[in-house]
Amino acid sequence: MSKQEETQSRVRVFALGGLGETGKNMYVVEVDEEMIVLDAGQMIPQDDMLGIDVVIPDISYLVQHKDRVKAIVLSHGHEDHTGALAYIIDKLQVPVYGSKLTIGLIEDDLKAKNPSDQTKLKVVSPGGNMKAGKIRVEFFRVNHSIPDCLGIAIQTPQGYVVYTGDFKIDQTPPDRKFSDIGRMTDYGKKGVLVLLSDSTNAEVPGTTPSEKDTEAGIKSMFREAEGRVIVSTYSSNVYRIQQVIDAANETKRKLAIVGDSMMKVIDISKRLNYLRVPKNLVISVDELSQYNTDEVAVLCTGSLGEPVSALHRMAKGSDRQLSILPKDTVIISASPSPSNEKSVGRVVDQLYKLGAEVVTKYPQVNVSGHASQEELMFMLNLMKPRHFMPIQGEFRMQFAHAQLAQTTGVHRDRIHIVDNGDVLMFEDKKAIKASKVPAGNVLIDGLGIGDVGNIVLRDRRLLSKDGILVVVVTLNKKTSEFVSGPDIISRGFVYVRESEELLEEAKQKVSDTLKTCMSDNVNEWSSLKSNVRDVLSRFLYDKTKRRPMILPIIMEV
Template sequence: MGSGDKLTIIPLGGLGEIGKNMIAIKYGQEIIVIGCGIMYPEDEMLGIDVVIPDVTYLLENRDLVRAIFLTHGHEDHIGALPYVLGQLSVPVYGTKLTLALAENKLREQGREDLADFVTVKPRDVVRLGSFQVEFIRVCHSLPDSVALAIHTPVGTIVHTGDFKFDQTPVDGNPVDYYRLAQIGEAGVLALLADSTNAERSGFTLSEQAAVAKLEHVFHQAAGRIVVTTFPSSLYRIQQVFSVAARFGRKVAVVGKAIQEVVQVAQANGYLHIPPGTLIEGDQWGGIPRERLVLLTTGHQGEPLSALTRGPWSDARLNNFQPGDTVVISASPLAGNEKLVSRTIDGLCRLGADVYHENDANHISGHASQEELKLMLNLIKPTFFIPVQGAYRMLVRHAKIAMETGVPKENIFVLDNGLPLELSSKKASLLSKVAAGRVLVDGFGVGDVGNIVLRDRRQLSQDGILIVVVTINKESGQVVAGPDMVSRGFVYVREAEPLMEDAKIRVKQSLEKTGERRVTEWAAIKTNVRDILSKFLYEKTRRRPMILPIIMEV
């Protein structure tokens, strides 16, 4: 490649949203990708399981893509691997725990065959064409997290991954300040940094702060203790085992997702369970309540779902007695506040003592404002690009960068699909590439679009009314019906007069149009829909979906 080759940063996910992190970096005819995450669906994405990045850009440039680099083992950074690797066969680089968790993801989907994994350690440097990718230890809520320093002919790009500056990390491994400072001193072209907590002032609490809270709870608890957390909060899981052992309690792990993480982490040496503390399998029936800890999580990583009444509840967890204690060791995912609130209420009604984190004392895995400034001051980048956060967080992070002295014109709040081209002195925006959200519903990847979602929304609000008539195709006469069936609209037994009245109106309208031909059925349907829609809105102030079906005999 000539010295005129440009370096381009192409965000494919995680900008202006929380999750599905993915950034492509292109130099000459080579592309590397950082992260391959999922996002959980937003409220209006009814029925959707997960959301993955649109990788059209990578598929269109499939010959250029050299590798995917992972910074750590959380869903929003590794969860889309089973989908993406199925379309794009490239090696994946990451630390030992990260790759063990990534392998677990592939196994869940029955796609272990896709794993072409290369294990690295902090301070390792991978040479791949023009790129030299260095792994630098950072702290987060699970071990083996790294930032990336990507050395290119144009300059060095630092991507922080998810990070916090934990001064007393649970595993004793602090951030590699020396390498970050050294790389910063040598000169960094651009910093891409985690914006999750850009709105939070001060410093994030150390993961160690959770120990004191757990000890307090264990001192107070008379009966069973249930601790619910994210399966991804591996340090928290470690602390539950350690504290339980000190208090002479045994721990049962309940729920598939957390069992798998515990197994993977233990097998790889990242979780140290004191001997005799873990109860294997479901053998916790005989343990006295005052000796028992249940460590649990729930569906889709939502810590509370196992404790609720829904399809994901676990009856064995839910036989609470007064004196039992529940620790919700996780802050609610955005949008789940009501679920959390209702669940805590339900537990209180059962007589359980409930300890839950509120926003104020939540121990986050992400750097707060003062730590973001520290990162900026260590790296001293020429250009700054906030990543990993809702748009307002990126904007806030940009302001923080300005406060540390990065010139305003060198800060770029990008968006998914909006590439930034860098030379050693200049940055310029390129035109947009494909990027967006691909919705996964069951086996369907990307087949649920706006029309299907719009229909689900309408159905969810006022239900559906189906009108069926059978018409003789020669005469155009109605030979059966109209029959009406509704679901989610009104409770039919109580609404019979309404439905009879509606039927009469449809009949009248069909009689008027009885002479029309088959080619005009679309118009007949529209007519039936309009008449019923107006009538039902007048009578009920509801707008069910109305679906006329004409059968011909």
């Protein structure tokens, strides 16, 4: 490649999600006029996003420049990297690339949510490559907690832009398919313009245990359990599912599978040969009662947002088919994130109370899928990137990762800790923090995509704190008389039967206020309403120190 070409090219890299947060990973690489989107993930709503089901990235920049978007490339099949796809694909209509298992896992969901969609789903292989527009994209194998994960390298005139995806360096991957260290070394030799690498465990010293490490732990639990074994894990952790299947098989326990998503993943993985399920092993939940408790096991799942939802139902006694028995051994093979640690803790407590034994030990029954400090430095040393952009994870993790990069010799000025939407522009291999593209949260509530914004959320927060009072009155404006009301209806404020006196007083306040207004000839609706609201609000705050939402409805006849 001539010096001429190199200097003319313009490479832009930015995130639409995944920086300073956990989830909704989406990174964009622009080479001159063409764009490649790396991953399209969803995120669990934060606590203050009341009533929201799922959060996805704001893709308005991509939609605006739709013609320039050439492909969406998926690194692996986890929802924080693929879950937004079904919501955005109809707006972009570009081909989607991923490994066989990844495409297998998203296919159904995509069709279910977009029945008329014509998106081309293309299977690519670790070690392979493809062209999207003029851009050459190469794939190399990495290890993680699901099979068939891809690192992605994008060729540009200034060098490779390399995206690790989620990874760890696993010396004993259960499928014996190893990280492609050779390829990584090659990129290091050919020249990496910028490395985008997974920061999730950048604060964790040492190396992450292997996926294989849980195998022995789970097997011994199955062997020692006096009663049933119930395992809860993420449905997308295909390695772990295999270990549970193997443990059940070896200890001669029949296995019942609970949960649609778990069934679906097992079906797909079996069909695509990522999972071996012995014949006659799996029974239905109804058949459990035909066996002794030490002859059976149960595999159940939760969602990203609630990793132990099935267990939660069983513990509460609200599952139709299954309840917890004393002497059950419950294995929770999923690390709760800070956002659901509390709810998981409560379920564990309830299980203890019911007499179950609960096992959550790390790494006996659960390991992280993300590289720790030694592995992260190894990746940096292999890739020898000119520039480094720590991605994926809270800012403090990005900072910790930046420290590691500096330790391995990346120059401080070429380490870029940026926020979602910050565009890093490379010209002549130099980086300029160029501009900003829109990058925010799009909230999904039921069928609505993005129709719940700040105002609606603010109202939900207000309502959740102290409830609402609706004040209804019908006025005859000519005679200034009340035709009906004032009535007060409250929800979520106080228990009405025990607060009749308070509400009677409140009614009196409203009626006094309205009379005063009308005799003062203040009779624009808006003034009447705001007067009622102010007086009532002050009165209630004095009496209760609460601030319910007040909704005055004044009808006129």
